[in-house]
Amino acid sequence: MSVPRSIVAVVGRSSSALSTPAIARARVLSRFSSTKASFRHHSTHSSRKLHQHAPPRSAQQATVAQPEPEPVSFDSSNPALSFPCLDRVESRSASLSLRSLSGPEPSYTTGKHLTFHSEQPLLLDWGGILPEFDIAYETWGSLNETSSNAILLHTGLSASSHAHSTEVNPQPGWWEKFIGPGKPLDTEKYYVICTNVIGGCYGSTGPGSVDPANGENYATRFPILTMEDMVRAQFRLLDNLGIEKLYASVGSSMGGMQSLAAGVLNSERVGRIVSISGCARSHPYSIAMRHTQRQVLMMDPNWNRGFYYGRIPPHGGMKLAREIATVTYRSGPEWEQRFGRRRADPSKPPALCPDFLIETYLDHAGEKWCLEYDPNSLLYVSKAMDLFDLGHQNRTRLNSLRQENSGKYQAFLDGNATAESASSDACSLTLPAQPYEEKEVPAEATAEAGAGTVDPHEPPPDLVAGLRPLAKTPTLVLGVASDILFPAWQQREIANTLRRAGNKNVTHIELGEEKSLFGHDTFLLDLENVGGAVKTFLG
Numbered sequence: 076m077s078v079p080r081s082i083v084a085v086v087g088r089s090s091s092a093l094s095t096p097a098i099a100r101a102r103v104l105s106r107f108s109s110t111k112a113s114f115r116h117h118s119t120h121s122s123r124k125l126h127q128h129a130p131p132r133s134a135q136q137a138t139v140a141q142p143e144p145e146p147v148s149f150d151s152s153n154p155a156l157s158f159p160c161l162d163r164v165e166s167r168s169a170s171l172s173l174r175s176l177s178g179p180e181p182s183y184t185t186g187k188h189l190t191f192h193s194e195q196p197l198l199l200d201w202g203g204i205l206p207e208f209d210i211a212y213e214t215w216g217s218l219n220e221t222s223s224n225a226i227l228l229h230t231g232l233s234a235s236s237h238a239h240s241t242e243v244n245p246q247p248g249w250w251e252k253f254i255g256p257g258k259p260l261d262t263e264k265y266y267v268i269c270t271n272v273i274g275g276c277y278g279s280t281g282p283g284s285v286d287p288a289n290g291e292n293y294a295t296r297f298p299i300l301t302m303e304d305m306v307r308a309q310f311r312l313l314d315n316l317g318i319e320k321l322y323a324s325v326g327s328s329m330g331g332m333q334s335l336a337a338g339v340l341n342s343e344r345v346g347r348i349v350s351i352s353g354c355a356r357s358h359p360y361s362i363a364m365r366h367t368q369r370q371v372l373m374m375d376p377n378w379n380r381g382f383y384y385g386r387i388p389p390h391g392g393m394k395l396a397r398e399i400a401t402v403t404y405r406s407g408p409e410w411e412q413r414f415g416r417r418r419a420d421p422s423k424p425p426a427l428c429p430d431f432l433i434e435t436y437l438d439h440a441g442e443k444w445c446l447e448y449d450p451n452s453l454l455y456v457s458k459a460m461d462l463f464d465l466g467h468q469n470r471t472r473l474n475s476l477r478q479e480n481s482g483k484y485q486a487f488l489d490g491n492a493t494a495e496s497a498s499s500d501a502c503s504l505t506l507p508a509q510p511y512e513e514k515e516v517p518a519e520a521t522a523e524a525g526a527g528t529v530d531p532h533e534p535p536p537d538l539v540a541g542l543r544p545l546a547k548t549p550t551l552v553l554g555v556a557s558d559i560l561f562p563a564w565q566q567r568e569i570a571n572t573l574r575r576a577g578n579k580n581v582t583h584i585e586l587g588e589e590k591s592l593f594g595h596d597t598f599l600l601d602l603e604n605v606g607g608a609v610k611t612f613l614g
Contacts, residue, residue: 160428160438164391168377171387183276183283183449185235186244188213190278191312197273198484200473203298206287206487210312211236211271211278213244215254216262218318225318226260226613227309228269229326229333232456233448235277238269252602259602259610265322270312272305272333274456276449279308283384283449294451295381300459301473302329302336310341320344323613327351327598328561329456332463335545335569339465342544349609351553351598354565355538355572356464361560364403365457368396372450381451389450394441396453401440406557406594467540534572542569546577551612553584553598553605560595584608 188211197205213236218225228238228250239248239255254260260267271277274297282297313321324345326334331353338345354361375392377383414432418425429438464470550573554566563585570583586604591597598605 156427158428163442164394167390168387171390183447183452185237185277186246187241188236188244188271188278191315193308193311193315195311196484196487197304197308197311198477198480199298199304200301200477201299202476202480202483203300204484204487205273205280205298208273208280208308209278209284210273210280210308211275212312213237213239213241213269215239215241215260215267216265218266218316222316222318223320224264224322225266225268225313225316226323226325227313227321227337228254228260228267229309229324229330229337230269230272231328231330232460233444233453234271234330235275236269236271237277238267249599253606253609259606259613260325261610261613265613268312268316270309272456273308274300274305274452274459276452281449282381282451282455292382292384294384297451297455299462300455302332302459302463303340303473305459306333306337306340309337310344313344321346323347323349325349325609326353328353328595329460331561332357332460335465335542336463338545338548338550339470339542342548345548347613348545348548348550349553349612350550350566350569351605351609352555352558352561352566352595353569354463354561355542355569356466356469357461358565360562361403362461364399364560365461368399369454369457371395371399372453378450381454383450388446390445393448393450393453394445396441396450397444398437398441401437403560404595406559406588406592408557408588409592409594412592465541466535466537468537470541534568534575538568538572539575542572542578543576545573548578549580549582549612550578551582551584551608553586553608555586555591555594555597557588557592558595558597582608582612 191210191212192207193210194207197208199205215238216224230236230238230249234249237244237246237248238250238253240246240251248254250260252258254262254267256263271279273279274281276283282293282295284293285291286293286296321337321344324334324337324347326332326349328351331350332355334348334350335353335355338348372378372389372392372395375389377387378389378392379386383389410433414436417432418430419432419435429435550570552566552570552573554561554563556563566585567583570581573581586597586601590604591601593600
């Protein structure tokens, strides 16, 4: 390869006309050029391809159209890495963009289910109104003559109503081994009902549903929800089924939160409560984890501020959100045994794409789920979890808001207002002018502030007051030591708070790591310990 004239000219000049760095650079380039030519003389054609990048097709076409001497390009010191993980995301986007005119949005469903349709509007805690709504539900067992054997089973964040297989939907459910004759939820004794929550995407009204006011998807025009809103919708279903009082309200994870909320809202209608791996109020760690999931989803360009229906859904953001969630669902001890530091293929060099076994596991979890759940439902339902707080102060505030909005609700019932106008002021969030900054607090100020505080081992008085409606409701609270999303201390908090509120029938069970290493997902997997405790408590 010939040396460029500019370099030859520089080398040929008098050294007195050049600065020392220029001389050094010229010599290096000259030496590199001669070495490069020698290397090419002894290299094979295939080895040259290994380190050279083909120009883009557009550049190749331009070269054909205007034949000019090719610019001088040097081989890179190392080959560029490949990124199959990104190739897969781009490939999925391309395939989704080629779907039919009906739109690329997947059909979020798990099969046939029953549907309850409410034509009566639903006033939500934060001022929104659903003019009508659907609740997808499934049942197992038979309702007795007095309608006193019904159990309402609450789901986790992303679960459907399909907790167990049915004749019309034989697919295994998410709690398949826990429901049936002789099982913890014994269908020879109980009539088990499971719903998909409002805000979800498995048949119940959510952001992907059609707004009857304009015939378009709600998208992010859907109103903000709370756990209590979801429970109120469920009790509309119970009213329709003729069930005045539940034998028990049972739930795990988010369902454990709803189970407690059901008792607080309708203490006279709930006979027993089972709360597994739940909490009485969301705490900073879980809020932070859900925040990061929402952020990576909303940063996906395909999210389009929620208006992606009929277009390419934000599958890349959903994949990352699910991977973050999966990190919180299982435990360190289990992963140490299951994956350790092993790589998927030790014979290959390390890569920036999934390489370790734990990385490939998370990657698979994200790939499997990214088109199975509506991204907007993830945003709304996870936010409802963040807002959850059964403390007296929060309950008082929400009750006050509902009272203030009762006039707008009545106007809507009378046909003098629309859902849009009723919730027009429901979201007026403004970010602080100054970002949060850590501030050092003098030791004497900290001591003074803590002088009158309660014992940190005692439940907060606000929460005790908030759970007082459950003072006479038998309650099972179960936690798992290896759970990092809903740590066991949160279940201890529930149990201690209920006892301080006057409940003398609280059963608290904590599974140590010697019994379960499955972390938060223990409630899905441990039939012996979790299922056994539920069966014993229900009688």
